[in-house]
Amino acid sequence: FKESSTNTEKIKFDADMTAFNIKCFTGLKIQWTDNLANHLQLIDNEAKLCIFHHVTFLKWQIKSPIFPSEFIKETLQTLALLFPRYGRNTQKWLHSEFSSTHGLIYIDCGLLNCDSVMPNDRAVEKFKFWRDELLTMNEKFDEPRPISVLQLWHDRRKKLQWFAFWIAVLVLVLTIFFGLVQSIEGTLQVYKAYYPTSN
Incomplete structure (x- = not known):
């Protein structure tokens, strides 16, 4: 994993850019992944967003020499952006995801307890490793093309x-x-x- 070289101005990620809202507004399906390299990747003709959900694993890796601690902290920060602890809709949706089966994938319950993201920490400059992926996701989120009445109903931005x-x-x-x-x-x-x- 290397740092992004994308140059950005004072862009901040909106507090509404949660996994639940991305799913509702853009029609992207969330694909839970066990592969950290696939985190925040758009797959299947940009129809699915991969999310590495192992919060517990990441917290254990902060002091590990395997990954740079800044990389792990930033990955946890991306999860905190997508799964706000106090986001009622996100929490409700996560509970339904935990109860449904996704093949052999069991979603890490640590997603329910991601740290809060302060407004200053939403700035693009704060993300060095996942910047490009977050910008792509932000672009999809800001310019959705609603394809169903349900998406139109949910998108009240x-x-x-x-x-x-x-x-x-x-x-x-x-x-x-x-x-x-x-x-x-x-x-x-x-x-x-x-x-x-x-x-």
């Missing part, structure tokens, strides 16, 4: 656009509904005109 879209959908549904009611009523009136009921 641009509130004005979200409200405008759903109001337009509501107007369309009401227009169709009232148009259908008018058509049925008109059909009934024509029927009554041709076949009046006698008393």
Whole structure:
């Protein structure tokens, strides 16, 4: 693992860029991996995001000579970005992931207790080893192309656009509904005109 050479200006990763939101907003599937080299890699035509989930292993490796301690700390920091300890939706989603089976992969429960990330620590410059991967992921997160109504419903980052879209959908549904009611009523009136009921 080597440090990234990508030069970036004052970019900070948004607090909303969590694994749960990435999954909901972009449609990426989370692929749990046991291979640290695959961490934060996009695979399968950029349809899946690999996440190395072994927090406990990483914490044990901080003082180990196998990996540079800065690399391990930064990897833990990426997990803290993706799995905020106090993110209710993320925690709820993680619990459902723990209970479901993913082949032979058992997800490390340490993801529930990742350290908090301070706003200063969200700056791109703080990441030397995982910078390129995080920037790619951030780009996918910032410019999602919603492909389902569910993704449109969850993505409320641009509130004005979200409200405008759903109001337009509501107007369309009401227009169709009232148009259908008018058509049925008109059909009934024509029927009554041709076949009046006698008393």
